Amino acid sequence: MASRVKALILDRDGTLISHVPYLADPAQVMILPGVREGLRMALAAGMKLFVHSNQSGVGRGFFSLKEVEACNRRMIELLDLGAAPFARICIATERPDEFSTYRKPSPEFAREIAAEYGYALDEICYVGDRGSDLESAERAATRGVGVSTGLDDLQAEIDAAKFTHSYPVFARFDAAIFSLLTRAD
Numbered sequence: 001m002a003s004r005v006k007a008l009i010l011d012r013d014g015t016l017i018s019h020v021p022y023l024a025d026p027a028q029v030m031i032l033p034g035v036r037e038g039l040r041m042a043l044a045a046g047m048k049l050f051v052h053s054n055q056s057g058v059g060r061g062f063f064s065l066k067e068v069e070a071c072n073r074r075m076i077e078l079l080d081l082g083a084a085p086f087a088r089i090c091i092a093t094e095r096p097d098e099f100s101t102y103r104k105p106s107p108e109f110a111r112e113i114a115a116e117y118g119y120a121l122d123e124i125c126y127v128g129d130r131g132s133d134l135e136s137a138e139r140a141a142t143r144g145v146g147v148s149t150g151l152d153d154l155q156a157e158i159d160a161a162k163f164t165h166s167y168p169v170f171a172r173f174d175a176a177i178f179s180l181l182t183r184a185d
């Protein structure tokens with residue numbers, strides 16, 4: 001299958017794993033339905049995978065970056081897609097009220113990936129469950145698809161944001177990835 005998309009920037013909480021507020025315990029990491037299948041499809045199609053996660057719990061002093069990394073390791077173990085399925089994981093640790101280079105809706109991580117790996121911006125696609133994931137896509141001029149895993153009304157967030165581009169929303173992660181693999185443009 002041919003796809004213009006060469007790289008996925010994946011949100012973590014509510015997209016790859018169950019959203020547990022201020023997750024810090026690896027024992028609470030649960031892979032969401034369709035994620036393993038979707039990532040397998042993406043990898044088989046030659047896409048590179050990146051993770052971009054806001055973790056203000058670090059900046060708020062609720063837990064440490066080491067605990068975030070332990071949860072990431074558990075996620076990678078449960079995904080069972082090899083030791084390093086992600087080319088890079090960007091953790092934005094800042095609180096919403098402080099200056100941040102990477103906290104979503106920042107476009108910086110996507111711009112960095114594009115420059116470093118030589119992707120056109122429309123060869124990159126954000127996948128996330130929040131308006132801020134798609135706002136990063138909008139601001140960086142990448143593609144974006146949403147997954148509605150039930151915590152927020154993602155479609156309502158998208159409608160309220162009045163984005164310039166359209167971001168389709170899917171009920172499951174694998175359906176979102178399948179849509180990228182099968183679209184012609």
Ligand SMILES: [Mg+2]
Binds near residue numbers: 014015128129
């Ligand atoms: Mg999320």
